[in-house]
Amino acid sequence: MILAVENLTRTYPSGAGLLTVLDQVSFQVALGETLAVMGPSGSGKTTLISLCAGLDQPSGGRILLEDQDLGQLSERARSELRNRKIGFVFQSFHLIPTLTALENVLVPAELAGRFDQEDQARAFLTRVGLAERMNHFPSQMSGGEQQRVAIARAFINQPKIVFADEPTGNLDDRTSETIEDLLFEMNREMGTTLVIVTHDAHLAQKTHRILSLRMGRVDSESSTSALEHSA
Amino acid sequence: MSPSEWYWSLRMAWRDTRGSRFKLFFFSLTVTLGIAALVATSGFGSNLQRAVATQAKSLLGADLVLSANNQLPEDIQALTQGLAGPRSRWASFASMAYFPAQDQARLARVRALEGEFPYYGTLETDPPQARLRFDHEAAALVDDGLMTQFDLKVDDRVKIGEQEFVIAGRLLKIPGESAMASAVGPRIYIPFRYLDQTRLVQFGSRIRYATAFLADGWDPDQWLETHEKALRAARVSFDTVKIRKENLGNAFENLETFLSLVGLAALVLGGIGIASSVHLYANRKIETLAVLRCLGGRTGLTMWIPIWVSLGMALIGVLGGVLLGLTIQWVFPLLFQAWLPVDLDYQIDAGAAGLVLVLGVVLAGAFTLLPLSSVWFTTPVALFRKGTEPDVRATRRLRRLLGFLLIFCLMGFIVIQAQRPLLGLLFGGGILLLLALLFGLSWLLLKLLKRFRFRRLPPMIRMALANLHRPHNQSALVMLALGLGGFLILNHTMVHQSLIAQFTRTGSNDRPNMILFDIQSDQVDALQSLLTRQTLPKESPIPMVTMRIQSLKGKPIREWIGEDESTQVPEWAALWEYRSTYRAEQSDTEEIIAGEWVSHFSGQEAVPLSLEESIAETLHLTVGDEVVLDVQGVPFTCRIQSLRKVDWQSMKPNFYMVFPAGVLEEAPQMFVQAVQTPSSQAAAELQKSLFIQFPNISSVDLRLLLKTIDDIVRQATFAIRFMALFFVGTALFVLGSCLVNSRQQRLDELAILRALGAHRSQVRILTMSEYGFLGFLSALFASGLALLSSYLITHYGFRVDWVWNPSLILWAVLGSVLLTTATGLMTELGWNPNAILERLRAEVR
Ligand SMILES: Nc1ncnc2c1ncn2[C@@H]1O[C@H](COP(=O)(O)OP(=O)(O)O)[C@@H](O)[C@H]1O
Numbered sequence A: 001m002i003l004a005v006e007n008l009t010r011t012y013p014s015g016a017g018l019l020t021v022l023d024q025v026s027f028q029v030a031l032g033e034t035l036a037v038m039g040p041s042g043s044g045k046t047t048l049i050s051l052c053a054g055l056d057q058p059s060g061g062r063i064l065l066e067d068q069d070l071g072q073l074s075e076r077a078r079s080e081l082r083n084r085k086i087g088f089v090f091q092s093f094h095l096i097p098t099l100t101a102l103e104n105v106l107v108p109a110e111l112a113g114r115f116d117q118e119d120q121a122r123a124f125l126t127r128v129g130l131a132e133r134m135n136h137f138p139s140q141m142s143g144g145e146q147q148r149v150a151i152a153r154a155f156i157n158q159p160k161i162v163f164a165d166e167p168t169g170n171l172d173d174r175t176s177e178t179i180e181d182l183l184f185e186m187n188r189e190m191g192t193t194l195v196i197v198t199h200d201a202h203l204a205q206k207t208h209r210i211l212s213l214r215m216g217r218v219d220s221e222s223s224t225s226a227l228e229h230s231a
Numbered sequence B: 001m002s003p004s005e006w007y008w009s010l011r012m013a014w015r016d017t018r019g020s021r022f023k024l025f026f027f028s029l030t031v032t033l034g035i036a037a038l039v040a041t042s043g044f045g046s047n048l049q050r051a052v053a054t055q056a057k058s059l060l061g062a063d064l065v066l067s068a069n070n071q072l073p074e075d076i077q078a079l080t081q082g083l084a085g086p087r088s089r090w091a092s093f094a095s096m097a098y099f100p101a102q103d104q105a106r107l108a109r110v111r112a113l114e115g116e117f118p119y120y121g122t123l124e125t126d127p128p129q130a131r132l133r134f135d136h137e138a139a140a141l142v143d144d145g146l147m148t149q150f151d152l153k154v155d156d157r158v159k160i161g162e163q164e165f166v167i168a169g170r171l172l173k174i175p176g177e178s179a180m181a182s183a184v185g186p187r188i189y190i191p192f193r194y195l196d197q198t199r200l201v202q203f204g205s206r207i208r209y210a211t212a213f214l215a216d217g218w219d220p221d222q223w224l225e226t227h228e229k230a231l232r233a234a235r236v237s238f239d240t241v242k243i244r245k246e247n248l249g250n251a252f253e254n255l256e257t258f259l260s261l262v263g264l265a266a267l268v269l270g271g272i273g274i275a276s277s278v279h280l281y282a283n284r285k286i287e288t289l290a291v292l293r294c295l296g297g298r299t300g301l302t303m304w305i306p307i308w309v310s311l312g313m314a315l316i317g318v319l320g321g322v323l324l325g326l327t328i329q330w331v332f333p334l335l336f337q338a339w340l341p342v343d344l345d346y347q348i349d350a351g352a353a354g355l356v357l358v359l360g361v362v363l364a365g366a367f368t369l370l371p372l373s374s375v376w377f378t379t380p381v382a383l384f385r386k387g388t389e390p391d392v393r394a395t396r397r398l399r400r401l402l403g404f405l406l407i408f409c410l411m412g413f414i415v416i417q418a419q420r421p422l423l424g425l426l427f428g429g430g431i432l433l434l435l436a437l438l439f440g441l442s443w444l445l446l447k448l449l450k451r452f453r454f455r456r457l458p459p460m461i462r463m464a465l466a467n468l469h470r471p472h473n474q475s476a477l478v479m480l481a482l483g484l485g486g487f488l489i490l491n492h493t494m495v496h497q498s499l500i501a502q503f504t505r506t507g508s509n510d511r512p513n514m515i516l517f518d519i520q521s522d523q524v525d526a527l528q529s530l531l532t533r534q535t536l537p538k539e540s541p542i543p544m545v546t547m548r549i550q551s552l553k554g555k556p557i558r559e560w561i562g563e564d565e566s567t568q569v570p571e572w573a574a575l576w577e578y579r580s581t582y583r584a585e586q587s588d589t590e591e592i593i594a595g596e597w598v599s600h601f602s603g604q605e606a607v608p609l610s611l612e613e614s615i616a617e618t619l620h621l622t623v624g625d626e627v628v629l630d631v632q633g634v635p636f637t638c639r640i641q642s643l644r645k646v647d648w649q650s651m652k653p654n655f656y657m658v659f660p661a662g663v664l665e666e667a668p669q670m671f672v673q674a675v676q677t678p679s680s681q682a683a684a685e686l687q688k689s690l691f692i693q694f695p696n697i698s699s700v701d702l703r704l705l706l707k708t709i710d711d712i713v714r715q716a717t718f719a720i721r722f723m724a725l726f727f728v729g730t731a732l733f734v735l736g737s738c739l740v741n742s743r744q745q746r747l748d749e750l751a752i753l754r755a756l757g758a759h760r761s762q763v764r765i766l767t768m769s770e771y772g773f774l775g776f777l778s779a780l781f782a783s784g785l786a787l788l789s790s791y792l793i794t795h796y797g798f799r800v801d802w803v804w805n806p807s808l809i810l811w812a813v814l815g816s817v818l819l820t821t822a823t824g825l826m827t828e829l830g831w832n833p834n835a836i837l838e839r840l841r842a843e844v845r
């Protein structure tokens, strides 16, 4: 198991009481597996994968990544874990506006202390179809292009697991499709585990399993035909 | 951190400035202006202070003057043996001066002078080189007024004692003489070597001997401290510039304090410049840091990126500021020297520049970390939703720690800059209190704004008001900067006005500058009408009755005479014809130091008498002792009722003995009168008419002495005005650029508004009313606080009357609103439709 989530709970203080956004969520993801997280807006999807990626602190329950309890790690160790083992693709890209595409991709490598990854980064950008845009700044690129840079960035450190939070939520249908394909292809080529949040049932069908959330609880967990294909 | 990580953070910092280098440079400019103000202020301040200090030395004309009723005793001469630097000596005494051409005589104050005195200031004469004739002939310099009165010309003769002198010139300005001497009569200067030829030096004649020193490498006040006892024991009087200055009141100390206060205010101004620009920059970096955290960057590493940028900005700003400040110091005198009453020289204050550099670094660091402090302890997710979640406890603790550190450092800087720890602490404490007040006020106000919806107001204005209390809006910061800056401007302007008022009083304006002596009782009325005819302001005539001492403590005065001053009385004091006055009220130039003032004589056995302290000492008298005075043949038995300390520097007639009302009214008497002459022509005219109508009345023109004081007052006044004006000018610059910086933040939101279809005019109203409102409130806060603090400072700090004018407040509020609305207008002018798109694209990262 690369990821194991046990009785995960997340609450927010709201007015007088507590707002429970995630309630006793448990599931597991195996190495190399792809998982789609689905559910209506506000059901807690972003909250869930942010917690899994160590970007947020749970109110209760445990998250084990490669059998390491995220809650037991120091912030420093968690940072290092995020850097080495986790990739993250945001719905709103979150590229650093003052860096070029190439530099954005290089950031995780440099944070890991590897300063010789430029060729690798160029290769990744070429792979996502941005060979011509290496030195462009985020504000000079379309949303789809920015998200491709974000994907290249998520994979540069060859993570064990990549989380993508509605990576196509801000994009039009045609662009969405190419981005999704890219994400799956990269995932397969690199042998990574992928957890993707999506509204798109068609996209979800491409994953091995679907986890449905409703009001912060696991509504259903089901395997897809894709699992049988790959099996 | 490893070297490669250091390198990485630096490189990221450099990249971080891409696309905003011009903007960041503009931020640095704010720092530059603040620092330039600080450097130039401290430069000009010490410059002016030195100029005024040099000028003040002409009050005495030397660094140290020792004087006694005899030649300096052997042991005291031995003490002064080792003192490096030139010295001069003189003897001064009262004598009749006889003018053979006119066959007229007049009581004059003669000074027999040897040496280069005065060392500070100049003895102004007409012709200018007149004094050179001292070297080779029996020449004399004669009081300007006396020359006019007797219609004397250069090369006329004057006889003093048995020696005749040729008049070499008129005395126009005399540094280093106190008013006491002048009260005896007009001055005549002669060469020291002719003193004996006058045959006026005999046992018992009252001659004052003095030696003046120019200190070459030693501190006269320190020397005095060591030898004061010996000097007192030998009955040698001493005078230094410091003592003279003290006698002029606290005006000089106030000048110094004011100049250092301006320096401190400039320091705070520099601080505002740094803090506001760095804060505005750092605030925008939260998101970048959040992204880096998500990618696995440690805060300890990534935090260096904005710190480097801030430090870079601060360094560029500080260096630019130091350069600009020095340039201002250099160029200003070149341009304006002709109009300045002070010689401004150019000097680099390396200490101040270094201090400023450290200050810049510390402030830049602290104000980068303050807005970014949440990055340390919050999860990346919370960072993306900045402002919606309360800070965790660790963040608050870090912020508090940073705050304390900052306050500590600032206080340190202020104390160093103030050079006087107490002043620094008071100022620092005041600024902190002020910041707290301003912060509290703006917080309260924003809270209130949030409560009300203002439904009646037009939508754009309503939106402007709502904008003020949005989370992560810069209103509080802008208000703080504007409020503090405005406060400093107003406070200093008000304090400066009060100080100017004080200096003007110390100066000779509106003060009597001529004293008329020997007015007969039957001349008083006629003289008053003459003065009224010439429209000269005057004080009421003071009666003067001459008397001699008959006995002291029951022993005839003859038996007291002797040379042992500890038990006996010197001959001059015993045989002196005392000129005493009588009055019911105390004068404002004296102070009772023993006994009690008695205003009326009610017929007791002995007449209550008030004695001046030094004569009391000479006569070995104290409160309760009995004296018999011979008032023109009639003996009066008197009892000493009080001792007075008299301010001899004051330009008013003062007396050794003062009687209460009800004793001497019927005695034969003469009068003295102080008159104010507005110009030397008016003085000359008066002296001419006096000579024709009342030839017996002599006049002393104090203008000669007052001129020295006036020069100093003019320079000090200039110093205060100049520094106040300079400070206000630079403060406006700093505040203006602060505002322009803060508008950058606005542009993003305005772009969205425009994209949503808002009219240009609507947006203009929005920004102008938002900024105008900020300006109005800040000015209001600043005015209220400045009124309060300037009152406290002038009243308790400087001990002068508080002067203020309401129009200043009006101007401040008006100016602030204008400045802010203009900034609001500029915000709107800066972009075109393409820019809107670009802004929006930049928003969607
Ligand atoms: N910081 C927060 N404070 C309060 N409520 C929050 C916070 N973050 C998220 N929520 C709430 O949690 C719920 C789930 O949010 P989210 O995980 O973003 O939903 P999804 O991604 O499924 O649309 C929403 O109702 C949202 O309002």
Ligand SMILES: [Mg+2]
Pocket: A045, A046, A047, A165, A166
């Ligand atoms: Mg979401």
